[in-house]
Amino acid sequence: MNAVDASDHFDKPSHEQSPALLTIILDTNPAAWSLLSSTLPFSSAIANLLVFLNAHLAANYANKVAVIASHCDKATWLYPSPTDQKPPPPSSDRNKRSDLSESAKRLRLSNQNGLTTVDLDIKPDPDSASAEAETGNKYRPFRLVEEELLRNLTRLLSSTTAEAVSRSPTTMIAGALTLALSNINREAIAHAESLIGVATASTAAADPSTAAVSSATEATSNSNSLQSRILLVSVSPSTDLAHQYIPIMNAIFACQRLSIPIDVLQLPLPSLTTQPQQQQPNKPSTNTAAATASSSPSPSQPSSSNSTVFLQQAADATHGIFIAAQLPSASASSSSSSSTTTQASQAFLAYLLASLLPPPSTRSAHLILPTRIDVDFRAACFCHRNVVSIGFVCSICLSIFCSVPENGDCLTCGTHLSVGRYGARPVVVARKSKKKHHTASGGKATGQNHTA
Amino acid sequence: MADTTLHSWEYLETLPGTQFYRLYRSPASALAIFRKRLTSLAKSFVMMLLYMPAPLPVKQLELLVKDSSRGEREYAIDLLHRYHIFKDVTYSGVKAYALTPDFARSLRRALTGAGDTRSFGKVATHVPGDQKGTITQLDEYAQQRWEGILGYMVGSSSILLETPSTERQAAMQPSLGVIELLKAGHLIELSGTYSRGQSAKITKEGFAFVLQDINTQIWALLFLYVDNAEVFEMDKVDVLSFLFFISSLELGLAYSTTPLDDTQQRCLSDLVAFGIVYQPMRDDGTPVDYFYPTRLATTLTSDSSTALSTTNTTIGTSLSTSSSSSPTSANTGATKGFIVVETNYRLYAYTSSPLQIALLSLFVNLRSRHPNLVTGKMSKSSVQRAIRAGITADQIISYLTSHAHPQMRRHAQAEQSRNSDHARVVPILPATILDQIHLWQLERDRMTTTPGFLLKDFPNHADYEAPCRYADEIGVLVWKNDKKRMFFVNRIEGVRAFMAERRANAQA
Numbered sequence: 001m002n003a004v005d006a007s008d009h010f011d012k013p014s015h016e017q018s019p020a021l022l023t024i025i026l027d028t029n030p031a032a033w034s035l036l037s038s039t040l041p042f043s044s045a046i047a048n049l050l051v052f053l054n055a056h057l058a059a060n061y062a063n064k065v066a067v068i069a070s071h072c073d074k075a076t077w078l079y080p081s082p083t084d085q086k087p088p089p090p091s092s093d094r095n096k097r098s099d100l101s102e103s104a105k106r107l108r109l110s111n112q113n114g115l116t117t118v119d120l121d122i123k124p125d126p127d128s129a130s131a132e133a134e135t136g137n138k139y140r141p142f143r144l145v146e147e148e149l150l151r152n153l154t155r156l157l158s159s160t161t162a163e164a165v166s167r168s169p170t171t172m173i174a175g176a177l178t179l180a181l182s183n184i185n186r187e188a189i190a191h192a193e194s195l196i197g198v199a200t201a202s203t204a205a206a207d208p209s210t211a212a213v214s215s216a217t218e219a220t221s222n223s224n225s226l227q228s229r230i231l232l233v234s235v236s237p238s239t240d241l242a243h244q245y246i247p248i249m250n251a252i253f254a255c256q257r258l259s260i261p262i263d264v265l266q267l268p269l270p271s272l273t274t275q276p277q278q279q280q281p282n283k284p285s286t287n288t289a290a291a292t293a294s295s296s297p298s299p300s301q302p303s304s305s306n307s308t309v310f311l312q313q314a315a316d317a318t319h320g321i322f323i324a325a326q327l328p329s330a331s332a333s334s335s336s337s338s339s340t341t342t343q344a345s346q347a348f349l350a351y352l353l354a355s356l357l358p359p360p361s362t363r364s365a366h367l368i369l370p371t372r373i374d375v376d377f378r379a380a381c382f383c384h385r386n387v388v389s390i391g392f393v394c395s396i397c398l399s400i401f402c403s404v405p406e407n408g409d410c411l412t413c414g415t416h417l418s419v420g421r422y423g424a425r426p427v428v429v430a431r432k433s434k435k436k437h438h439t440a441s442g443g444k445a446t447g448q449n450h451t452a
Numbered sequence: 453m454a455d456t457t458l459h460s461w462e463y464l465e466t467l468p469g470t471q472f473y474r475l476y477r478s479p480a481s482a483l484a485i486f487r488k489r490l491t492s493l494a495k496s497f498v499m500m501l502l503y504m505p506a507p508l509p510v511k512q513l514e515l516l517v518k519d520s521s522r523g524e525r526e527y528a529i530d531l532l533h534r535y536h537i538f539k540d541v542t543y544s545g546v547k548a549y550a551l552t553p554d555f556a557r558s559l560r561r562a563l564t565g566a567g568d569t570r571s572f573g574k575v576a577t578h579v580p581g582d583q584k585g586t587i588t589q590l591d592e593y594a595q596q597r598w599e600g601i602l603g604y605m606v607g608s609s610s611i612l613l614e615t616p617s618t619e620r621q622a623a624m625q626p627s628l629g630v631i632e633l634l635k636a637g638h639l640i641e642l643s644g645t646y647s648r649g650q651s652a653k654i655t656k657e658g659f660a661f662v663l664q665d666i667n668t669q670i671w672a673l674l675f676l677y678v679d680n681a682e683v684f685e686m687d688k689v690d691v692l693s694f695l696f697f698i699s700s701l702e703l704g705l706a707y708s709t710t711p712l713d714d715t716q717q718r719c720l721s722d723l724v725a726f727g728i729v730y731q732p733m734r735d736d737g738t739p740v741d742y743f744y745p746t747r748l749a750t751t752l753t754s755d756s757s758t759a760l761s762t763t764n765t766t767i768g769t770s771l772s773t774s775s776s777s778s779p780t781s782a783n784t785g786a787t788k789g790f791i792v793v794e795t796n797y798r799l800y801a802y803t804s805s806p807l808q809i810a811l812l813s814l815f816v817n818l819r820s821r822h823p824n825l826v827t828g829k830m831s832k833s834s835v836q837r838a839i840r841a842g843i844t845a846d847q848i849i850s851y852l853t854s855h856a857h858p859q860m861r862r863h864a865q866a867e868q869s870r871n872s873d874h875a876r877v878v879p880i881l882p883a884t885i886l887d888q889i890h891l892w893q894l895e896r897d898r899m900t901t902t903p904g905f906l907l908k909d910f911p912n913h914a915d916y917e918a919p920c921r922y923a924d925e926i927g928v929l930v931w932k933n934d935k936k937r938m939f940f941v942n943r944i945e946g947v948r949a950f951m952a953e954r955r956a957n958a959q960a
Contacts, residue, residue: 051563051564054562054563054564055499055502055563058483058486058487058559058562058563059486059487059492059495059499060487061487061751061753137561137565137566137567137572138565138572139479139480139483139562139565139572139700140572140573140700140701140702140705141702142562142563142565143565346503346505349503350503350504353499353500353502353503354499354500354504357496357499358492358493358495358496359492361492362492362493362496365518365521365524366493366517366518366521366524366525367493367496367516367517367518368515368516368517368518369516
């Protein structure tokens with residue numbers, strides 16, 4: 001009699017949201033942020049990122065966040081703090097700023113246009129932490145995340161030495177991805193256990209431990225599991241990651257297997273956006289010179305955009321979103337630099353909130369979100385970390401090489417590979433085939449000859 | 453469960469828009485509504501629009517959503533309109549959606565902590581160290597209070613076992629205000645005069661009430677409270693926003709009462725009676741100037757089943773164990789559920805709580821009782837007795853599921869993982885039990901009522917077909933008859949807008 005039974009359709013929706021864990025990997029490479037400082041200062045990027053974190057926490061009571069800094073020499077936790085942590089050292093803002101402006105000067109010296117300055121100081125909270133706690137203008141979970149994150153970030157930046165910045169020009173994406181994965185794994189196990197109710201008696205009171213689903217039919221194991229995803233905010237230039245190729249790819253495959261989407265938000269470095277054709281000449285001018293120049297693709301390679309090759313593959317393989325953000329840059333607009341930074345930070349927040357906030361389940365079910373079709377699938381070779389589109393692959397261990405290894409021995413597994421007559425000119429057999437065609441009429445005898 | 457006497461969130465939707473705007477002035481309220489009432493798609497829409505400088509044209513919003521989830525999209529937009537979060541504007545000549553300014557401002561404030569609204573509570577700093585309440589204490593307090601209310605309702609029923617034991621003293625007798633509220637909601641009926649041992653009798657609605665999960669129960673009571681607020685000369689919106697304020701506080705922290713105004717102070721003292729907040733008393737009987745929210749409060753606006761069931765289990769199981777506060781039951785308190793149901797309809801409940809036993813006896817023929825165990829069997833007659841008393845099959849099932857023994861959960865989980873077809877869900881209760889309870893209900897109960905709107909007298913088939921298909925897509929169609937060109941919907945707003953637009957297009 002009933003054409004449709006829509007009643008449960010109408011009752012269900014708002015009770016079907018399973019908790020989500022958002023892990024943000026923030027590229028804190030000081031060199032890259034110094035290049036960005038004229039458009040998007042680090043402090044305003046952090047402020048916007050915090051709004052994004054709060055929006056994620058606001059969406060569901062049980063949502064969780066984790067933030068990892070992928071710094072120039074290490075990957076470290078920003079939130080939650082590692083458990084073996086010491087109380088924060090009394091490093092003042094002042095101290096950190098002087099420390100960083102020292103490295104900033106170095107960067108400026110080596111920077112071509114000379115206009116960029118490092119603005120890495122985090123705006124201290126309007127009220128100090130204790131004062132704010134009393135007034136209660138901020139939802140407490142938000143405030144706790146924010147305070148801890150800023151404290152850890154401040155400590156990280158203040159402990160960064162100029163030598164470290166100049167020594168390792170890149171960022172530790174691979175390590176950060178691994179940290180994120182291990183944390184996701186732990187959280188997922190804890191969540192699953194709490195669902196079955198295996199939590200021990202001692203933690204039972206404090207732990208979110210569940211039991212109940214309001215009706216038996218709702219209890220799909222899929223919809224109840226913790227939805228994890230990784231958001232990577234990347235600023236470092238493209239080919240710097242080549243030397244981390246293997247660990248990054250391993251992390252990507254792990255994510256693929258666990259169906260954890262990796263979203264990538266790539267912030268453009270201003271010098272590269274405005275003059276993309278000058279990418280090669282510009283690159284050595286940054287202080288990342290030596291390492292980058294050696295590993296940059298040869299001019300014969302198709303010139304890549306400034307978006308990071310492997311991160312595109314990461315987003316593609318894990319069904320994540322890759323967005324190469326376009327921020328209004330200072331040189332492009334004639335307006336004052338302050339309005340440019342406002343515009344840029346607004347754009348940054350808009351990217352985050354509009355495309356990267358919805359949880360994976362909503363995304364896959366309902367939304368059409370930006371994806372990238374022309375994914376750069378090039379790999380880095382194992383011998384020189386060059387990014388190659390055509391290379392040699394070991395038939396035993398599938399290692400990739402840009403040129404034939406010495407003696408034809410695979411550098412990874414040691415197998416001797418016979419390359420055959422690689423490089424020999426192909427033999428033209430035109431005459432022979434013509435002859436064959438010619439003798440086709442009396443083919444019977446030859447055929448017998450062959451079988452014999 | 454369209455129980456008219458039990459208000460739930462639909463009650464909120466009946467408030468006029470201006471009330472909503474006043475409610476949204478508090479960031480805590482905006483945050484709570486956002487979190488608790490919106491679907492995840494609606495949340496995504498709100499967040500997209502939150503920092504957008506211009507309204508979003510309708511067409512662009514439609515581009516963001518897959519065609520296959522059109523119903524979901526319409527529902528989300530309808531929801532946002534009902535809560536007065538979206539409004540239709542005309543922006544540069546096209547129809548567009550914008551957030552209502554009050555809501556947008558408050559949500560932005562909630563996210564950034566800007567402004568000086570003091571919406572999220574002032575932490576009391578001067579609590580004497582020896583009087584600090586621990587989370588366990590607060591849980592215990594909330595349990596006692598809530599158990600007192602439920603126990604009062606159930607204990608007054610004639611079906612239940614008479615256990616005039618000393619154990620029942622552990623539960624607090626609910627305050628007079630709470631009893632009045634229960635009566636106003638027709639959850640109980642009082643007979644006799646107050647002075648001569650008033651006897652209360654639980655009603656049909658009351659039975660339905662006690663079997664629900666705790667969060668639903670609390671909200672039902674709180675909406676009753678809000679509805680009756682005007683009787684106590686309090687403003688509905690003020691009370692509501694105070695409730696949302698309470699729900700945004702953190703468990704285990706003391707908050708100062710000094711920033712609260714008179715209405716809020718009064719609310720606070722009433723909430724103490726529900727066990728939602730805890731306010732210690734001074735020696736002279738006056739309340740101190742700080743209070744603790746209990747777990748009942750902090751999970752008020754949580755949306756996940758995880759957090760909700762934490763309440764259910766910490767509060768709920770203790771209902772089963774703490775009233776018999778013997779040391780032997782301390783271990784069972786740690787386990788989450790206590791009911792084992794077998795496929796042969798036998799039921800074993802590891803509990804000694806009179807309240808839980810009373811609830812079980814509503815639909816189970818109890819056989820034997822042991823120090824920590826009751827056994828019984830469900831039969832057609834016992835379940836139908838419960839259904840006659842106004843309890844639905846779904847309520848029975850959800851009660852059994854939410855209190856299922858961990859062993860049953862593990863078993864279901866193991867079945868699920870062994871199952872190759874992941875789309876099929878293995879229920880915690882045996883499937884045969886689920887079906888049979890439903891069948892028993894159907895035997896007696898063959899009619900359902902759906903309030904809604906009948907649309908008929910369409911001039912031609914095309915005029916009938918289009919809105920009918922639209923209603924189906926947005927999921928409001930309940931019944932249709934192609935021959936008579938009639939269909940029935942349970943919500944008219946979307947269909948009405950669609951038909952108006954269609955007519956306008958036809959004329960143009």
